[in-house]
Amino acid sequence: MPPYPIMLQLSGKQAVVIGGGAVALRKVIHLLEANAKVTVVSPALDPKLYTYYQVGKIHWIKREFQPLDLANAFIVIAATNQKEVNQRVSKCVSEGQLLNVVDQQDLGNFHVPAKLSRGDLTITVSTNGTSPYLAKTIRNEIGKMYGQSMEEYLDFLSRARQTVKDHVTDIEQRKKLLKEITHKDYRNSAEKQKDFLEKVSESNE
Numbered sequence: 001m002p003p004y005p006i007m008l009q010l011s012g013k014q015a016v017v018i019g020g021g022a023v024a025l026r027k028v029i030h031l032l033e034a035n036a037k038v039t040v041v042s043p044a045l046d047p048k049l050y051t052y053y054q055v056g057k058i059h060w061i062k063r064e065f066q067p068l069d070l071a072n073a074f075i076v077i078a079a080t081n082q083k084e085v086n087q088r089v090s091k092c093v094s095e096g097q098l099l100n101v102v103d104q105q106d107l108g109n110f111h112v113p114a115k116l117s118r119g120d121l122t123i124t125v126s127t128n129g130t131s132p133y134l135a136k137t138i139r140n141e142i143g144k145m146y147g148q149s150m151e152e153y154l155d156f157l158s159r160a161r162q163t164v165k166d167h168v169t170d171i172e173q174r175k176k177l178l179k180e181i182t183h184k185d186y187r188n189s190a191e192k193q194k195d196f197l198e199k200v201s202e203s204n205e
């Protein structure tokens with residue numbers, strides 16, 4: 001079945017990752033970027049995860065998985081290299097919990113797309129598990145099209161949109177202006193951006 005894509009707010013939410021290897025590390029990095037409270041359950045930790053533990057970025061339960069580990073989890077990632085352990089995790093989650101199983105997609109209720117962030121712009125690519133490598137490759141291709149400068153441009157768009165909302169009441173005019181600033185001319189021209197903000201701020205519509 002085709003999945004339903006969403007952007008999830010994880011700030012302050014409990015995330016429990018079972019397993020502490022290379023794949024767990026990748027998932028943990030993204031969970032921390034989303035400001036989740038991360039607990040890793042694993043007898044051993046990848047060196048980078050161990051550093052995160054030492055500096056207090058993650059909690060570490062240093063032992064094998066037990067069902068109670070999931071009690072307060074909003075989101076669970078089963079990332080051990082033991083098929084049966086990941087299966088057990090999937091049996092222990094409750095109906096409403098979010099679960100990603102890194103080696104048996106069908107046991108979970110979500111999978112993780114390849115992601116690219118440029119400030120407020122997020123681009124994600126998914127192949128529904130058909131080829132994670134293709135998802136990564138396409139993400140990298142898109143990354144070349146939309147470079148780091150997009151971050152500043154998104155900041156401009158955020159300010160510009162608010163300014164338009166504050167100063168322009170006519171809906172059609174608003175739409176026209178909000179469309180205009182997505183034109184490529186605005187992306188790398190600080191001058192055009194400044195002129196736009198000034199022009200709209202001065203309008204008394």
Ligand SMILES: C[C@@]1(CC(=O)O)c2cc3[nH]c(cc4nc(cc5[nH]c(cc(n2)[C@H]1CCC(=O)O)[C@@](C)(CC(=O)O)[C@@H]5CCC(=O)O)C(CC(=O)O)=C4CCC(=O)O)c(CCC(=O)O)c3CC(=O)O
Pocket residue numbers: 026027030100101102103104105110111112113114115125126127128129130131132133134135136
């Ligand atoms: C179903 C899913 C579940 C999930 O993890 O959510 C899943 C499952 C599996 N991945 C496997 C392998 C690889 N995964 C990657 C890379 C990534 N995998 C990610 C997601 C997903 N992987 C979900 C589907 C996403 C989708 O298709 O849309 C990315 C996009 C996001 C992320 O993990 O953050 C991340 C991009 C990293 C980045 O951002 O750079 C690479 C490439 C590499 O490592 O360089 C390889 C080797 C090449 C290959 O196999 O293609 C295996 C086989 C393991 C084995 O051989 O045993 C399984 C298990 C299976 O196939 O059953």
Ligand SMILES: NC(=O)C1=CN([C@@H]2O[C@H](COP(=O)(O)OP(=O)(O)OC[C@H]3O[C@@H](n4cnc5c(N)ncnc54)[C@H](O)[C@@H]3O)[C@@H](O)[C@H]2O)C=CC1
Pocket residue numbers: 018019020021022023024041042043044045046063064065079080081082085101102103132
């Ligand atoms: N979804 C994805 O993106 C990918 C998934 N995979 C799959 O992910 C699995 C894990 O890969 P890696 O992280 O590279 O393996 P790894 O061998 O680096 O790490 C496995 C971790 O699981 C822990 N572990 C083992 N038994 C446990 C238990 N009972 N309770 C808690 N922790 C336990 C180990 O201590 C270790 O930290 C692989 O078996 C592979 O099938 C592999 C590549 C990509």
